[in-house]
Amino acid sequence: MALPGGDGTKPYDRIVAMVESRKLPVVHLTHNDLDAVGADAIHRMKFGDITTIFCSVGKFPAILDAVSRVSGKGDTLSISDIGFRKDLKNTLLRARENGWKIEWRDHHRWNEDEIRMAESLCDIVHVDTKTCACGICAQDLMPGDPVATEVAGVVCDYDLWRHEDPRSAVLGEVLQRKKNREYVRDCLEKGIFSDAYIEKECAEIRDDMEEVMRKSIRKARISDNKYRIAFAPLYRYPSETAARIRKELGTDIEVLVSPNGRFSLRSEPPISHILAREFNGGGHPNAAGGSFSFSVWDRLLFRFLGRSSHFDRFVAVAETT
Known part of the structure; x- marks a missing residue:
């Protein structure tokens, strides 16, 4: 509902x-x-x-x-x-x-x-x-x-x-x-x-998916320290977008961020759930979700420049995990 x-x-x-x-x-x-x-x-x-x-x-x-x-x-x-x-x-x-x-x-x-x-x-x-x-x-x-x-x-x-x-x-x-x-x-x-309806919906979604995944990849920002981490805007399809980013950009961790600060997290090392718990979330070792506490300024900075001070804290947490 x-x-x-x-x-x-x-x-x-x-x-x-x-x-x-x-x-x-x-x-x-x-x-x-x-x-x-x-x-x-x-x-x-x-x-x-x-x-x-x-x-x-x-x-x-x-x-x-x-x-x-x-x-x-x-x-x-x-x-x-x-x-x-x-x-x-x-x-x-x-x-x-x-x-x-x-x-x-x-x-x-x-x-x-x-x-x-x-x-x-x-x-x-x-x-x-x-x-x-x-x-x-x-x-x-x-x-x-x-x-x-x-x-x-x-x-x-x-x-x-x-x-x-x-x-x-x-x-x-x-x-x-x-x-x-x-x-x-x-x-x-x-x-x-x-059935026919499921097949039709799948075909339409895959066309849309390709377009928005390319957009996320173009706007991705990379932090390359202990782990290679991508921060990218999330439009739709978090799992599929994370998999494509990992394949094309060689990342260990993918953080896909919505405009309100909520994020979907995927990781090659089994630490997603640990990282997510530090950001009001949780999940599985390789897939989880959390939330950055975005202020109005954070939202504007992320929307127009793709940056946020919250990303620095995430990297710092990942470095010690």
């Missing part, structure tokens, strides 16, 4: 209304990429036409807060493909007090303190960094089901950068357009991985 805003409603009013009017006893709160879409397909194989909320990592705390204020009535709030944060403790406590059963399945890096805290607040916590969130959901909700197993295999191939199954790249690229989330999800629920 599209997040509210710009139409006079209070933040997340639509989400609250949707959760309040749920028809089935499961609400699935998840990320917004192929892994999340696959995880939702698995949920729907198990539970049917549940209430689903796709969200960014940045908006997750506020959306979880909104859902926690709705009466759970003993229903399940299933969270997937989003990492734990200790500052969510009070929100999760409120959700439990309001009658929600909380299940959390994720494959990002959690430390032991985070796992212990989550286990004290949730009914189920399943963290496994060896697979994707869709894979965890398939194991827990549809064990042994051949369709769920195949869906998880295709999704993990893309999300874990294996790139052994050509179907995964097509689906990952098609989901660069958020309008396709529900369509792809419904296909995966039926065990369908391609």
Whole structure:
């Protein structure tokens, strides 16, 4: 579903209304990429036409807060493909007090303190960094089901950068357009991985992808010290753009920065998650995300000159990692 805003409603009013009017006893709160879409397909194989909320990592705390204020009535709030944060403790406590059963399945890096805290607040916590969130959901909700197993295999191939199954790249690229989330999800629920619509969308996206990747590469700035790091503007397609930059510019780390300071990070050395945690983010050893606290001046400097003092701090952190 599209997040509210710009139409006079209070933040997340639509989400609250949707959760309040749920028809089935499961609400699935998840990320917004192929892994999340696959995880939702698995949920729907198990539970049917549940209430689903796709969200960014940045908006997750506020959306979880909104859902926690709705009466759970003993229903399940299933969270997937989003990492734990200790500052969510009070929100999760409120959700439990309001009658929600909380299940959390994720494959990002959690430390032991985070796992212990989550286990004290949730009914189920399943963290496994060896697979994707869709894979965890398939194991827990549809064990042994051949369709769920195949869906998880295709999704993990893309999300874990294996790139052994050509179907995964097509689906990952098609989901660069958020309008396709529900369509792809419904296909995966039926065990369908391609059709005429998916092929058409993929062809259009690949044409656009080539253009914007070239633009990012032209504007990339390189820091060449312990690691060769590229800082470049992010237009769309973070994974594909990072891979192209690495191939053409021989980088070790790629930092793709949005105008508001949020960034997508990829690295050859397995340190992305460590670096991202220093910048209000997190993720995987080779792929993560975070945020630079851009002021108005920072935004202007980055937009017109491609520079930022935050890049110097990032390099300094990388040098000591």
